[in-house]
Amino acid sequence: MTIEDRFEEVRALLDADRPEAAAALLAQLRVQDVAALLMQLDDDEIAATFRRLSAGHWADVFSYLDDYHQQLLLSELSDDEKRHVLSGLVPDDLTALLEELPDDRVKGLLRLLSFRDVRRALKLLGYPEDSVGRLMTPDFVAVRLDQTIAEALTQIRAQIERYETVNVVFVLDDDDRLVNIIPLKRFILGRPEDPLSTLVSGSVVSIEVTADREDAVRRMQHYDLSVLPVVDADQHLLGIVTVDDVLDVAEEEATEDFHKLGSVGAVNLSLRDARPALLYRKRIGWLLVLVLVNVLSGAAIAMYENAIEALVVLVFFLPLVIASGGNAGAQSATLMVRALATGDVQMRDWLRLWGKELGVAVALGATMGAAVSIIGVWRGGPEVGLVVAIAMVLVVVVGSMMGMLMPFLLARFNVDPATASTPLITSIADIAGILIYFSVATALLDLPIGMAGAATLGQ
């Protein structure tokens, strides 16, 4: 039976007003699946269904709900129920919840928690947004080096039961500074009477608590780590980042880049659950900016009004030529933004890549120029064919160069390279394309330049 079948069954039981039977079925599922199912229910069914779950699973299930459903549920639960959920959350999940809420609601929730939980939550929230400190959990198993394996195991057993998954033990010095990491595997292989130091080997990879969480992703990926210790500037161990956190971060960061590249304001939203007003806000800003850029396209065309009136056939090739520059630019911007994001390309590579891109762009432009010259000759005669072909080569080269250099320039000034979105590149390439196309046309075909008439743009 697939998970989807079980979901159908639970829904059928809820529809048939048999909540106890539905709860019994839910009890057999993993918490992640229960959360997934809750998020598929109608908003007004969720709280009632959640209450029927075993209270021991509340916090676990809650931690797998997305922001929208967590807040929905919190707004419906009583203070006692909220306290039960919140006090059961692991620290990093609690931080993740609190950072999504407005200040006044955070205060309301903190009132429900124990002093110890509040202090931990405030400490984690004190780290900068998008820093490793917000991502880490302060739960880890630690021992000191000056003891036998058997003695260390006694300490480990006392700590280990509290935590769900533990694969490594951290070795600290007397000042709580991280000195090494021992995989549990080595305890299984070691002899109890040997000193713990016999299990220690190699150096430690760690990350500072204020580092960007993307750096944690890169470091764990680069070194194939399943757990990354988080330290302060003096190497004191503060917490750990686990690979499942990092997988989520990698996905969120990729989504953010996708949205930016599509000129949607970056926000960690679920398209499925986002309110239309939020989607509107995330999209209208860039669309209006692009309108302004496109007004310049109109102004550029207006500069060649006389040429258009003299040879209206020029207009028919206009979308073709300018779109091609935008398309080539979109390609190179996409390649560059992604390569910068994955670390494939570094800032220092720009000159080499620029040279390579120039060669590729000339080859692309030449191929496309040859292709469109045929249509140009056929529809407008040999002279128009030549104009279209030359303009195509130039437009593709300029578009590609822009698409390649803009992400670099943005990164240089500490702006996210993905801000060079494909619509932005396309719109700027349009302006460049119009100027190039009509310059080539007026020069080769000996057409008049400038504007006539009163009611025209750009005067």
Next chain:
Amino acid sequence: MTIEDRFEEVRALLDADRPEAAAALLAQLRVQDVAALLMQLDDDEIAATFRRLSAGHWADVFSYLDDYHQQLLLSELSDDEKRHVLSGLVPDDLTALLEELPDDRVKGLLRLLSFRDVRRALKLLGYPEDSVGRLMTPDFVAVRLDQTIAEALTQIRAQIERYETVNVVFVLDDDDRLVNIIPLKRFILGRPEDPLSTLVSGSVVSIEVTADREDAVRRMQHYDLSVLPVVDADQHLLGIVTVDDVLDVAEEEATEDFHKLGSVGAVNLSLRDARPALLYRKRIGWLLVLVLVNVLSGAAIAMYENAIEALVVLVFFLPLVIASGGNAGAQSATLMVRALATGDVQMRDWLRLWGKELGVAVALGATMGAAVSIIGVWRGGPEVGLVVAIAMVLVVVVGSMMGMLMPFLLARFNVDPATASTPLITSIADIAGILIYFSVATALLDLPIGMAGAATLGQ
């Protein structure tokens, strides 16, 4: 000292012709960093530097090189050196290497390997491309249930030393079918004399060997697993997928989607190292397809030649109106492609999302229409302002709808939704925009329709 500083030092030593000193420095680095450094060297320095590494690290360092540098190195090493590298690779890294090579080179390499390694490699290569079988490693620690913890530990110790990281032990039945997974942590907590069955709890999440590797990513992410057992149709354990593999797959898949969305042919390339000819091939195909689509734009404009000649000011607003449709479409396509890829949105959600998108698009179009109507009135008079505003609303709504529905339609016919690239959406939106804009203009302004002159497109 940062890694970059060490890299500089190694390079300085190589430039000073002191390869032994460089090798001594390299020996202090982690294999991942050695690989990263090798990839930054000039192509003709790599083999010589690689040979100076301790032979015991060759296979490890090699496994962290990208495809391009692996093949470069293989082409320079002797048969003996190649044998040493290949026989040291873990099975999944060997498979990953072989699947990148042409058939005749695979045969040449397989000749160098032991019968056992060849059989293992061929078995893994027998699984479909992009399947879990290609990703898994057949190395895992397994025990049977009918024994004490102490007996199991003896078996585990015998197997565990061979493998770098082991965090879980698999429990198999007499027929090698997977029945449970025990984290190593529980062995530390358990009493040796107790039966192994006391450590067993919960159910097992596994994946079939023929499943898509993206499903492995989703499943490990959904259930927060650090290791996922791979089974055949009868639940026999064949191998395991670890979370570091999955992190790499997630990145590769995201890169593939980025490239497709930017209309670059999907290929797992390093932009830094890719040859210009490869970049050309990956880009020219879609560019030419888009040229064909854009020719239709020209044909659409030609249909309104008379209207343009009667009121040339219409042309100035053309780029603005049609680009806005493309931009809105690019936004919704980006949102949809990413939401389908992450599983945020499912096929069954399409109707709900369609309704929501319609509402958002009307609001976006109205805002933009209001903004451009001002420019329209200013530059072309009230009538042109009205035409531009109405056309803008319609174009944005049509563009958004297209951008939202195309990824769905593609997915419905089992084509990757990311094929609905922003340049493709933009180009199609251009055609729709031209038709809408001139239809509104000719209807409201009572302009002539059709074409004049002989030398025009679309006759």
